[in-house]
Amino acid sequence: MTVVEEKPAPAPARRPNAAWALLRNSWRQLTSMRTALILLFLLAIAAIPGSVLPQRGVDAQNVDGYYAEHPTLAPILERLGAFEVFASPWFSAIYLLLFTSLIGCIIPRLRDHFRAMRMAPPAVPARLDRLPQHAVLTGTPDADAIAAVLRKRRWRVAVRGDTVSAEKGHLKETGNLLFHLALLAVLFGVAIGSWYGWHGNRLLVAGPDNAFCNTLQQYDESGLGARVDASDLPRFCLELTDFQAKFLATGQPESFRATARVDGGAPRSFSVNSPLRLDGANVYLLGHGYAPVIKYTDRYGRSQTTTAPFLSVDGMLTSEGVAAFPDANVDPKTGARDSKLQVAFEGLYLPTAPDTAPYTRSLFPAERSPALLLFAYRGNLGMDAGIPNSVYKLDQRQVTSGRLARIGDGKLLRVGEKWTLDDGTSVEFLGTKQYATLSVRYDPGEKPVLASAAVGLLGLMLSLTGRRRRVFFRVTTGRSTLVEAGGLPRTDYAGFAEEFAQLVKDVEDRDSEGPVNGRTV
Template sequence: MGTALVLLFLLALGAVPGAMLPQRSLNAGKVDEYLAQHPTVGPWLDRLEMFDVFSSFWFTAIYVLLFVSLVGCLTPRMIEHVRTLGAVPVPAPRNLARLPKHAAGTAAGDPEQVAATVTRRLRGWRTVTRPDGDGVTVSAEKGYLREFGNIVFHVALLGLLAAVAVGKLVGYEGNVIVIADGGPGFCSASPAAFDSFRAGNTVDGTSLNPICIRVNDFEAKYLSSGQALSYAADIDYQTGADLADGTWQPYRLEVNHPLRVGGDRIYLQGHGYAPTFTVRFPDGQQRSQTVQWRPDVQTTLLSSGVVRIDPPAGTYPDPVQRRKHQIAIQGLLAPTKELDGTLLTSSSPEARDPAVAIDIYRGDTGLDTGRPQSIFDLDVRMIEQGRLIKVNRKNLSAGQSVTLEDGSVITFDGVTPFVNLQVSHDPAQIWVLVSAMAMMAGLLVSLLVRRRRVWARIEPATDRPGTVNVELGGLARTDNSGWGDEFERLTKHLLADTGSPGDRKTR
């Protein structure tokens, strides 16, 4: 058991870097940022898998060794406990006066009658009566459930470790941003539908539980400080047979009240705003786009992001010219406008008076290069190479427009809330809960139940015919706390109303 305790300590110690350092499974961007800021230490930490702690070789090794150690500890203890279940209490020691707790007294009756009375009053104790010369001894013991509680606790801990491991193998977790108020929604048919997706080692993405969700409405309540008090989304979802017949089921999704369907749990994790921009090109054709922007200040939801708009095909028939006339809009979004001169900030997370401060670029935004790029930031290399040229900078409120030198008109139409949903699939979660509850139950039993042994030697009194001498001895097998008072109460109970009051001495 000492080895298991050391390994458990190492497991807890090994989890510390996972809490202190950014993890790729949660935010790969933060890891890249950390590596850029720490060019010396970062690569060494990466080699030691400090950014993938919970899937690293060393953390897995500790986990497996702890599992093996617990099995090795529990197997002999369980065998020994099964043997003790049918064991009878040990015979009384020859000299009960040498035990830590001792009492003596007299009682009316013969030894067999008094022994029967003592045994009857030891309800809940495992007892056995044995002849002892001219008298009788009664051996009693209780607290066998203490070891049972210990075993249950450790077996449940073993089950918890196994359930967590199974969940990591066969579970998956995906995050997706969905535009509210009639946005396109999403369907979890494949990992490509998610903005980020983390799969277990045995998940290849071909057998995800299909579910479609659309967000009809979003409601948020805030304190005067800007802190979110509550938020909820009215959604419709399809799964199973609903996908075939086109039926949508309504549900009100709230924080800590996930939608549970088909073995999946859909959580509402966060929200923000997606601005809508409309670009009318010189030939009169126009395009609109609504893209989520990243909240940078959580108390006011001041956000930043980028919108990239490709001209309609007929506006610039030449692909090269079309690529040179793509529009990129980068800037800040304030749900409730507050200006310090021309500096835009937000005074509230509620969309009372939305406004944007934007830089407008024309040129190659990289939409057709095939290279992945951030949806929140422009590629700085494009600007440095002159492929993207800033043509204007403007503050706009909802409904306002700005006209570029070529006649293109850019309009800020307003904002639409978006929600961040997490789809989590972990079939072993119920076993994690069961194991955790069993651990608590086993721990309570092992703490509350105490092992106790009591012996009574009953012999005929030679100087008083019709009476017997009763000698009691007690021993605490585990915890001595409170055993003195408990033994005194037990002595009074066993010798109460046994006939002649006699003399009683307790130590």
């Protein structure tokens, strides 16, 4: 009787974990070189608005100017983060994804490259005549002599009996990896600067009365890194003592140079491309303009003088601004202030005014014929409501509601001229002071980014100039010695045929000099 053994039932197939499979495939896609290139391209595109549009962290005044020129478009761009591109969530998302993708790409390639560097060149193929380059040597060199010639020309050599294998060009992959590591270091340096850096912008009028100290409250606009507190800012005070601007005959700027005094010390000069370097911060010169000095005498004979920075609106430094006197017309007997008698002057400053009307645009940015076109307003300036307003413009809501009324027509004043208003009060144009727009910044990632960029450039040069190639030699002995050579370029290399021919010639020439004992690798 035949006994039939029953085979055990096959185990049911194990169903893969769907969540794990999705996570694994997503990681593979993210860390692929194709994804890294796409993310790098997206990062470059995302940085375009930061280069084209004014950025609040660099120059808040230009952002305000953009709002004035594009009142409909600017709020939409603000919601999209276009005025703070490099701090926006969508830019940070691309940045972090690229950072992760590069790490996932580089680590496996580093491992494979180190393994390839430590391995000996591969064995000689069986059919050398099938390689792109092939030759039969006329001399009778031995393997050691061939290896000596190759080593002298910096080839990595392996001698296996009567065969010689050699390769060259690993610097190509080394440069490629060096470039990607440098790119990773650049991203890391930018992140360090974002975490531990800070910046503050300040419009600083020349003179000791306008000096400021390095505190957040004294900046027009400021920003701190995620790991920086206000108490971490270095302590120093800065006074703008002088500003010199040179212009070409066409009105284009030639040079800007500011002089500042730090903590009461000796004046120090700095310019646009040469910042003022302090202990823990750098002071950059962003722009400059004029601040008219205006004196107002109210109905009680009390005079007030203000220096009002005006913002330039064109390349000829035609400037607009406001000089406000909220404490004017205070009754000296009672000390009561009538909010309906506050005064402000909206003005247009022309460094070089034309000789005849219309006085709407300066003819040259330097002060050759300065003039100030003023428009007077009286009423409630709206400063007591606690609502923040621009110091460079009147609150148009007060004008529209009638709480602030314009007084007569405008008046063009030259330096030293006075304008008497309808109620007997007067305003006088005393002259101007220059101001500079400064950006005080600290970026600890600046030097690492510079060093990484230099290393990346070196890696790129190595990657572009490196050529991976291999050559093989086989010495066959018998009735006669036969030396066969073959060459194989691992990358596109138009000059490999000439290099291979020269290498074969060098081996033949060395053979004519006699045998040389080589070293087996």
